[in-house]
Amino acid sequence: MASTEDDRQVRISKIAGRYLVFDIDDVAYIRRQHGICAVFTGTMPQNPTQNVFLGLPLELYAEDAKMLLDRKVAYIADDPLEHLTQLKSMDDATRKSYLQSIKTQRRTAQLVFNEAKAQSMAKHKDKRKPKQPQPPVVVPTELPLPASSADDVTAAVDQEEEGGAESLLESSSSKPVKTDSSTPPQKPLVKEKLPAITPTTSNAMISNGISNPDVENHTALPLYSYLNERGYFITPGLRFGGDFSVYPGDPFRYHAHYMANSYGWDEKIPMLDLVTSGRLGTAVKKSFLMGGQKPATENSEAGELRAFCIEWAGM
Amino acid sequence: MPLDDDLEDNPSLVPPPSTTTTNNATGDAATMMDEVEEAEDAPTADFRLFASTYSKTKNISAQTIRKGEKDFESHGTRAQASALDASRDAMRDVLSYTRVHNTKSASGWCRGWYFPDWWKDWPEDWEQQKSKRGKEGGGRRMRRKRTGNYHRCIQSLGRAVTGLPKDRPARGREWLLPEEALYLVERGSLDLWWPTRGIEEVFPADGSVPTAAATTSAKGEGEQTEEDEEEDEDDEYKYGLPLSLQAAYALLIGEDGERGKVSLQKFQVFSHLKRAGYNVIRAPTNPLPVQDDTQLTTTTQPASKPKSVTEWLISCLPQSKSSPTDPPPYGPLVPPGFYRSYNTIYNYLSLRPSSTSSSASSTADNQPQKPQSPESDGYDSDSNSPYKIHYHIFKASTKFTRTRPPPPDFYISVISAKDTSIPTLSEISSLLASAPADLPKAEWLAGGPARLYARLKHGYRNVLLAVNDHGVINYMRFAQGGFAKEELFRNYDMRVSGGPRRGGGGGGGGGGKKSGNNNEDDRGGLIEVEFELLASRLLQSAVS
Numbered sequence: 001m002a003s004t005e006d007d008r009q010v011r012i013s014k015i016a017g018r019y020l021v022f023d024i025d026d027v028a029y030i031r032r033q034h035g036i037c038a039v040f041t042g043t044m045p046q047n048p049t050q051n052v053f054l055g056l057p058l059e060l061y062a063e064d065a066k067m068l069l070d071r072k073v074a075y076i077a078d079d080p081l082e083h084l085t086q087l088k089s090m091d092d093a094t095r096k097s098y099l100q101s102i103k104t105q106r107r108t109a110q111l112v113f114n115e116a117k118a119q120s121m122a123k124h125k126d127k128r129k130p131k132q133p134q135p136p137v138v139v140p141t142e143l144p145l146p147a148s149s150a151d152d153v154t155a156a157v158d159q160e161e162e163g164g165a166e167s168l169l170e171s172s173s174s175k176p177v178k179t180d181s182s183t184p185p186q187k188p189l190v191k192e193k194l195p196a197i198t199p200t201t202s203n204a205m206i207s208n209g210i211s212n213p214d215v216e217n218h219t220a221l222p223l224y225s226y227l228n229e230r231g232y233f234i235t236p237g238l239r240f241g242g243d244f245s246v247y248p249g250d251p252f253r254y255h256a257h258y259m260a261n262s263y264g265w266d267e268k269i270p271m272l273d274l275v276t277s278g279r280l281g282t283a284v285k286k287s288f289l290m291g292g293q294k295p296a297t298e299n300s301e302a303g304e305l306r307a308f309c310i311e312w313a314g315m
Numbered sequence: 316m317p318l319d320d321d322l323e324d325n326p327s328l329v330p331p332p333s334t335t336t337t338n339n340a341t342g343d344a345a346t347m348m349d350e351v352e353e354a355e356d357a358p359t360a361d362f363r364l365f366a367s368t369y370s371k372t373k374n375i376s377a378q379t380i381r382k383g384e385k386d387f388e389s390h391g392t393r394a395q396a397s398a399l400d401a402s403r404d405a406m407r408d409v410l411s412y413t414r415v416h417n418t419k420s421a422s423g424w425c426r427g428w429y430f431p432d433w434w435k436d437w438p439e440d441w442e443q444q445k446s447k448r449g450k451e452g453g454g455r456r457m458r459r460k461r462t463g464n465y466h467r468c469i470q471s472l473g474r475a476v477t478g479l480p481k482d483r484p485a486r487g488r489e490w491l492l493p494e495e496a497l498y499l500v501e502r503g504s505l506d507l508w509w510p511t512r513g514i515e516e517v518f519p520a521d522g523s524v525p526t527a528a529a530t531t532s533a534k535g536e537g538e539q540t541e542e543d544e545e546e547d548e549d550d551e552y553k554y555g556l557p558l559s560l561q562a563a564y565a566l567l568i569g570e571d572g573e574r575g576k577v578s579l580q581k582f583q584v585f586s587h588l589k590r591a592g593y594n595v596i597r598a599p600t601n602p603l604p605v606q607d608d609t610q611l612t613t614t615t616q617p618a619s620k621p622k623s624v625t626e627w628l629i630s631c632l633p634q635s636k637s638s639p640t641d642p643p644p645y646g647p648l649v650p651p652g653f654y655r656s657y658n659t660i661y662n663y664l665s666l667r668p669s670s671t672s673s674s675a676s677s678t679a680d681n682q683p684q685k686p687q688s689p690e691s692d693g694y695d696s697d698s699n700s701p702y703k704i705h706y707h708i709f710k711a712s713t714k715f716t717r718t719r720p721p722p723p724d725f726y727i728s729v730i731s732a733k734d735t736s737i738p739t740l741s742e743i744s745s746l747l748a749s750a751p752a753d754l755p756k757a758e759w760l761a762g763g764p765a766r767l768y769a770r771l772k773h774g775y776r777n778v779l780l781a782v783n784d785h786g787v788i789n790y791m792r793f794a795q796g797g798f799a800k801e802e803l804f805r806n807y808d809m810r811v812s813g814g815p816r817r818g819g820g821g822g823g824g825g826g827g828k829k830s831g832n833n834n835e836d837d838r839g840g841l842i843e844v845e846f847e848l849l850a851s852r853l854l855q856s857a858v859s
Binding site: 015016024032038041046195199235250 | 385386387388389395398399402403406407409410411412413414415416426498500501502503504506507509552556557558559560561562564565566568569570573576578579583586587590591592732733782784785786787789
């Protein structure tokens with residue numbers, strides 16, 4: 001997808017006031033090009049019983065969405081509305097192309113399934129093969145029987161590999177030649193059902209960007225984009241006691257350095273908040289960062305963001 | 316989308332191996348805390364590690380396993396850049412997985428149909444009466460095969476509505492709540508479809524599966540239908556379309572309280588807990604009297620124990636407490652005179668009732684659910700408070716059936732970090748009041764002063780708060796500490812009896828209080844002052 005990255009438009013699905021990204025290419029793109037990592041919130045279908053690695057969708061901050069919107073690399077889509085209208089009154093052409101894309105995916109999945117199966121079977125036989133020639137060495141009288149079975153196995157493996165290769169090339173007729181292999185009774189499987197598919201995105205069904213709702217509640221945007229423009233990555237910071245936790249680079253490689261809160265320019269900050277946040281930040285080995293933007297006046301635009309760090313001094 | 320590449324690069328196309336469970340389902344409060352700690356790393360988790368755990372067959376193995384720790388900051392080296400790239404590529408590979416339902420696999424697969432409006436006309440309490448559990452209308456229909464792995468993950472979800480008239484379509488099917496459906500779609504266990512025909516056609520009333528519908532509904536039974544592929548497919552799509560994950564989110568996630576939808580925060584908490592192995596059911600929107608019956612029947616045997624304990628507590632109360640102590644309008648709170656025990660003095664001093672005073676909760680101990688209705692009625696005025704119990708949680712070790720769930724292990728309220736501020740006193744007390752009493756363990760109650768802190772920490776009612784900050788979930792426990800029940804002054808009387816002997820002998824660890832004890836009888840005035848100080852502290856704690 002690198003070729004299209006220049007004019008890529010990230011689809012941000014706005015669902016019930018939250019901003020989600022479903023397309024993995026979009027996710028990779030905003031992470032690489034725009035320094036937004038946000039939070040994966042979905043269950044991983046590959047291993048759904050753990051909470052350490054999570055998958056799509058990605059939940060963005062309103063600030064993320066606004067920032068991407070301002071940079072003109074994204075659009076906000078009202079997903080529930082679009083899906084409902086599309087599903088309720090789908091014209092034949094869309095329906096056909098949608099079904100077609102699903103069918104293609106199902107075929108592909110079928111191919112990969114078959115290939116994986118063939119590979120694993122071949123592997124199993126490979127494992128078994130080296131063991132069997134051993135008995136002849138120890139007990140020579142039993143030589144004929146194992147030898148012949150070993151031959152069978154190698155033959156089967158050969159066929160297996162052929163089958164696997166073929167199933168890679170051809171779409172419909174899977175597992176053509178191994179009905180005669182002795183060990184596990186293979187099902188004939190001439191006409192098998194394609195596996196069903198749940199695609200991750202609805203890209204095949206909905207067109208791009210009909211609606212373009214706005215982003216609300218991005219009060220922390222100035223500080224947010226200030227940090228983002230300087231290459232910092234930002235994730236939710238509640239667990240460290242702030243609004244954001246700020247990383248000096250991609251969180252894959254670095255620990256957070258700051259926990260940040262955004263304030264209004266003239267907002268009064270209770271001393272107690274400073275103390276608690278400062279102490280908390282120090283306790284989690286981060287420094288507490290706060291920032292605010294000077295509001296626009298009559299003769300000057302909004303600008304000049306000031307940010308400060310507080311660290312607990314061990315006197 | 317280059318699906319070929321995606322699937323071929325993907326090491327984990329094979330359906331999820333049942334053995335790889337990192338957080339196995341042995342949940343209790345401790346593991347919950349562990350999880351929270353574990354989650355500290357979540358956004359920064361190294362997907363390369365994840366990929367490598369899946370690369371049983373493919374080549375993302377040795378060289379992509381995490382090498383060393385994270386760096387402090389960027390130093391612009393190529394090694395650093397390539398490590399980052401490897402991480403990102405691994406992430407991309409892992410996440411470009413497409414959910415595949417193997418129609419032939421032994422564990423079966425299930426297809427769900429989206430019929431959000433089917434229960435619209437049914438009053439909610441009808442459903443509650445039917446099931447003794449709250450459920451909102453928007454369900455979906457699915458048919459499923461209960462075997463193997465699926466059975467384990469699914470048996471705690473969904474429900475069949477029984478007792479329907481015979482001519483109603485789709486009798487005996489499972490209906491799922493939106494969060495349940497979405498969770499199943501997300502973990503790749505449910506194939507969700509959008510029906511293009513009415514429910515009467517997809518699931519005819521008479522239960523027989525007509526020829527055309529056979530392809531759709533009999534699918535759930537896997538191998539039973541062996542039909543020609545192409546024809547079958549065309550037939551299949553006559554009744555509906557498969558939906559994507561994105562569509563499922565779009566259709567099932569909504570604003571809070573929207574019928575047939577679930578808010579994203581709640582869904583995230585729900586699936587977080589499900590992934591961790593807990594059984595989660597929705598809390599009833601308004602508890603019904605029917606529920607009390609079941610609660611009572613289940614708690615009859617254990618009730619005997621707390622009862623004896625409360626009796627013990629009550630028996631320990633000083634007699635003077637029961638007599639109303641209206642303080643005189645003026646003059647000292649403790650009238651001058653001789654006092655042989657501290658109890659009387661403290662009882663004069665206790666002016667404000669506490670929410671956990673022994674008399675108030677002695678009824679609550681016996682019947683956990685009963686005080687709920689009057690108390691929560693009092694607070695129902697602020698029904699838009701976000702602090703409500705949303706889910707009942709059961710440890711995996713608890714024997715769990717959906718039709719007759721045991722008393723929950725935890726009560727959880729889901730809070731959005733962005734939109735909610737710290738609870739007010741009335742919010743937190745109505746939240747706590749809506750949870751049944753959860754007494755400390757009997758041995759703690761009987762343990763006297765030695766178990767004081769265990770009792771205080773556990774509290775008498777508790778609710779978990781799940782604070783969801785854009786997908787990052789923090790769990791907190793709010794408990795009603797029974798400070799008023801821990802009357803420390805009773806210990807002083809015990810010391811009085813043993814005081815003179817000890818005071819005469821060692822005199823080491825005594826301190827001011829003890830010497831005061833010794834001379835109590837002669838100098839009542841002095842003691843009074845000292846105790847006023849103490850009492851004010853006690854009052855503070857009782858109020859808070």
